Amino acid sequence: MGMTMTQKILAAHAGLDSVETGQLILANLDLVLGNDITSPVAIKEFAKLNKDGVFDKDKVTMVMDHFAPNKDIKAAEQCKMCREFCGANDVTHFYDVGEMGIEHALLPEKGLVSAGFCVIGADSHTCTYGAVGAFSTGVGSTDMACGMAIGKAWFKVPSAIRFNLTGKLNKYVSGKDVILHIIGKIGVDGALYKSMEFGGEGLSSLSMDDRLCICNMAIEREMTWLVYPVCSLIFAWGVFAPLIYRGKDGLLLSLGLLSGLILPYLLVLEQWTHTGSWFIPVAFPISVFAVLFIWITYAILTRIKNPWYASSAIIAAGGILSLCTYLAILGLSDFAMFPWGWISFGSALGLALLLLIAGRIRREANNKL
Numbered sequence: 001m002g003m004t005m006t007q008k009i010l011a012a013h014a015g016l017d018s019v020e021t022g023q024l025i026l027a028n029l030d031l032v033l034g035n036d037i038t039s040p041v042a043i044k045e046f047a048k049l050n051k052d053g054v055f056d057k058d059k060v061t062m063v064m065d066h067f068a069p070n071k072d073i074k075a076a077e078q079c080k081m082c083r084e085f086c087g088a089n090d091v092t093h094f095y096d097v098g099e100m101g102i103e104h105a106l107l108p109e110k111g112l113v114s115a116g117f118c119v120i121g122a123d124s125h126t127c128t129y130g131a132v133g134a135f136s137t138g139v140g141s142t143d144m145a146c147g148m149a150i151g152k153a154w155f156k157v158p159s160a161i162r163f164n165l166t167g168k169l170n171k172y173v174s175g176k177d178v179i180l181h182i183i184g185k186i187g188v189d190g191a192l193y194k195s196m197e198f199g200g201e202g203l204s205s206l207s208m209d210d211r212l213c214i215c216n217m218a219i220e221r222e223m224t225w226l227v228y229p230v231c232s233l234i235f236a237w238g239v240f241a242p243l244i245y246r247g248k249d250g251l252l253l254s255l256g257l258l259s260g261l262i263l264p265y266l267l268v269l270e271q272w273t274h275t276g277s278w279f280i281p282v283a284f285p286i287s288v289f290a291v292l293f294i295w296i297t298y299a300i301l302t303r304i305k306n307p308w309y310a311s312s313a314i315i316a317a318g319g320i321l322s323l324c325t326y327l328a329i330l331g332l333s334d335f336a337m338f339p340w341g342w343i344s345f346g347s348a349l350g351l352a353l354l355l356l357i358a359g360r361i362r363r364e365a366n367n368k369l
Contacts, residue, residue, distance in 0.1 A: 004160040006195040009135040013118040032147040033121030041141035055151035061093035063103035104128040131211035165202030175210025281333035308359025319348020
């Protein structure tokens, strides 16, 4: 059985005569890409591998794409880490201020990607280089670290969808219109874990810019970025409609709807968008404690008339619940997080105590009057 272009490239880089859909292979890499957001994470993981250097100084590249010139101290630290790593490992293709640009436009311009290459990058739009006939895909920062260390990566060979383009583009129509039309045709998950290959006589009317745009936006085929705001707006409207139309009389109904529907809504959203397992480790604890905080706030405001005491109680409850949320996320996931839970807890209790003291002083002053 014949192979797709993607499969031919993967087979060649794995040293195999042929590969099949679903087969796991270890392939040699022609280029490993990182940027100023994803590279620092990869650099930290690379350090754990105890390697003397990168596998090939000419086949690793980092582009300071997003934060150069630096917008703040954190951005400067990110770029500094990349700069020091590339300097220590004598990386040839490091692009900093004065040389950097949009990474996926810069690499083809520099001639770092070519037909038949196998490329990974810690950026989802690494698939751009399909425009020059390469197999290129985005990976996580951990995969990038291993790629820099050994020059190889594991792949599960994908199946492919071939798009035969016919005719030619009309005036004012570009490659972006082509890929948006395709995305509209195949739907949200129409090309999930598949390679998209383009052919047909219509290719001849596409400029290099058109081809780069089409391949760059191939990763947008799932359109998950659009699902979140649209669905969230619909959900929020449905939940808070009683409050909007009935005022205070609809408050309890809105709170009840929010409490009962928020978890099922987030679970359905996770399953529908195929964006990873974020419901249990993140969404579940945040939602539970947020809803609990809303009900506690409602109870405090309806029972405590002194505004100083009420504010103190609400802030204290917020601090306690934020700490509970933080500890729950730590317990349900393997995230290495800044200790924001303890900081918010301490700050909230301190502020709550000050408000309590101020309320007490104010009350005694009023009693004397």
